[in-house]
Amino acid sequence: MLRIADLHAHPSLKMYYLPFLRANFHAWVYNGPRWNPFAFQFQYRELSRSRLKLMLCAHYVIEQGFLKEGIRAFPGRAFFWAAGPYWYWRIRNRDPWRALNQMMDLLEDAVPNTNRRVRGDQPRLKMVRRFAETGQLAENEIGLVHAIEGAHALGYGPTKGQTLDDFWRQTKQRLDVLERRGVAMITVAHFWDNPFVPQTDGTEWMPKVRHGRVVAGRDDLLFHMKRATWPFGDARRLGEQLVRDLLERGIVVDLAHTQERAREAIYGLGEEYGRPIVVSHVGLQHFYRHEYNLSDAEIKRLHRHGGLIGLVLSKRLLVEPVKLHRDDGRGIPTLIENMLYVRDLVGDVSCLALGTDLDGLTHPFADCYGAGQLPRIAEAMKGYFNEEEIDAILFGNALRVLERGWGRRPGESRPAGPRGKTSRKKGRK
Numbered sequence: 119m120l121r122i123a124d125l126h127a128h129p130s131l132k133m134y135y136l137p138f139l140r141a142n143f144h145a146w147v148y149n150g151p152r153w154n155p156f157a158f159q160f161q162y163r164e165l166s167r168s169r170l171k172l173m174l175c176a177h178y179v180i181e182q183g184f185l186k187e188g189i190r191a192f193p194g195r196a197f198f199w200a201a202g203p204y205w206y207w208r209i210r211n212r213d214p215w216r217a218l219n220q221m222m223d224l225l226e227d228a229v230p231n232t233n234r235r236v237r238g239d240q241p242r243l244k245m246v247r248r249f250a251e252t253g254q255l256a257e258n259e260i261g262l263v264h265a266i267e268g269a270h271a272l273g274y275g276p277t278k279g280q281t282l283d284d285f286w287r288q289t290k291q292r293l294d295v296l297e298r299r300g301v302a303m304i305t306v307a308h309f310w311d312n313p314f315v316p317q318t319d320g321t322e323w324m325p326k327v328r329h330g331r332v333v334a335g336r337d338d339l340l341f342h343m344k345r346a347t348w349p350f351g352d353a354r355r356l357g358e359q360l361v362r363d364l365l366e367r368g369i370v371v372d373l374a375h376t377q378e379r380a381r382e383a384i385y386g387l388g389e390e391y392g393r394p395i396v397v398s399h400v401g402l403q404h405f406y407r408h409e410y411n412l413s414d415a416e417i418k419r420l421h422r423h424g425g426l427i428g429l430v431l432s433k434r435l436l437v438e439p440v441k442l443h444r445d446d447g448r449g450i451p452t453l454i455e456n457m458l459y460v461r462d463l464v465g466d467v468s469c470l471a472l473g474t475d476l477d478g479l480t481h482p483f484a485d486c487y488g489a490g491q492l493p494r495i496a497e498a499m500k501g502y503f504n505e506e507e508i509d510a511i512l513f514g515n516a517l518r519v520l521e522r523g524w525g526r527r528p529g530e531s532r533p534a535g536p537r538g539k540t541s542r543k544k545g546r547k
Contacts, residue, residue, distance in 0.1 A: 120496050121171040121509070123516035125303075125428035126265070126374070126399040126473035129160040130225045131178050134217070137205060141227040143243070144235055151447060151484040159476040162232055164490035166241050170260050171513060172252060174303055174398075176267040177221040178478070179214045181310040182274070186210060188309065189341045215292060218271040222264055222299060229262065247300025249524045252517065264301045265372075268308030269360060275313040285313070286356055293363060302524045303370035305398060306360065306384075307377075309343040315357045315384075316346030316377045318410045322434045322481075325443035334439035350380035358387070365391040366530070370523040372398045374428075374473070378409055381416065389423050394519045398428040399473030399480075401435040402456055411435065417460060421469040426519045428473025429456055432480040449483030450498045457511065458502060467503070470511045471519075 139145045143162040189195050198206040229243045236242050246261040255261050272292050276285040307317035320343035326335035350357050373381045388395040401411040433449045461467050499508050
């Protein structure tokens with residue numbers, strides 16, 4: 119039976135930031151092959167035919183720096199100030215920790231809200247808070263797992279009157295909360311500087327015609343991302359402390375958006391702790407030489423130590439920009455080409471998975487633009503992979519990495535405290 123795991127899904131991003139969506143997967147808005155920030159690619163009618171069994175739902179709190187500087191003054195910020203000034207002011211100034219917990223609450227509320235309208239044997243949703251619960255899912259249940267994109271959600275750094283040591287103690291307390299809530303994975307870097315790990319410049323490149331020639335150019339008309347100018351291990355940052363703490367707790371470390379040298383250092387920490395490292399939604403430098411993507415040496419290292427590569431459903435990260443000129447947008451053949459390259463490079467498919475990035479800022483494939491089209495990938499794979507390989511790439515490898523990486527090891531203590539919800543008005547400490 120076909121089953122799919124998604125290492126990087128963004129349903130709560132749309133639920134939280136689009137005021138016309140509710141905490142409910144049944145919401146219906148546009149969803150099609152063209153990029154649209156108002157699409158909802160995980161709406162229930164898509165989920166119900168997706169064959170998804172497990173979704174790592176990455177909660178992304180949009181960084182204040184990105185909102186204030188990364189979005190172009192015109193037309194980006196001008197549009198938001200004109201269309202929804204109070205809404206835009208609120209998200210520009212919202213505390214990231216409070217916003218993160220509100221997002222997690224929203225996803226948890228979406229489960230019963232969605233299931234109330236499910237009839238018969240249609241797929242139902244269920245929150246999964248520890249690895250053992252993945253094996254308890256009924257045949258018609260889709261497991262939703264908390265994940266976080268960007269360690270800035272823990273805080274932007276010491277506030278006025280706080281020392282770096284004070285901020286780290288606060289960070290550990292917040293990690294205690296996330297561990298109790300069942301967070302399985304944290305993407306430690308994202309679009310803007312955080313107090314922990316340096317990020318790549320995530321601004322996408324696209325084909326542009328200049329003086330009659332097709333060239334690669336930055337797609338920065340509306341917004342741009344920021345590359346960190348400081349190295350991993352900077353004494354004013356807390357990167358190594360954070361990664362070691364996550365590995366000890368059993369919260370999987372995801373290195374998407376992390377700079378290459380920082381990735382190399384963190385691979386070593388994963389090997390030291392015997393924990394798998396994940397890069398959840400990327401492409402390969404063999405096809406597109408971008409710092410965001412993985413080199414052959416990294417692929418081999420991840421394979422050797424049981425890590426995982428989640429291939430993203432965006433041709434903008436899977437193909438050199440110039441080659442996308444007048445492209446038909448079909449991405450499944452390109453995705454399979456990436457899979458075959460990794461299998462040839464390392465000898466098997468054990469380090470491959472999917473990280474769709476749907477409902478994020480991803481430009482979707484024309485032939486797989488929503489969760490409902492994911493079975494098309496499995497069907498196309500049949501001409502190149504056997505049944506065991508298909509199941510491993512689409513589900514089994516992700517399950518194996520979660521088994522090894524999620525949760526404390528026997529004998530290690532968990533933080534004390536209740537697992538129930540606290541007041542949402544006050545947020546969690």
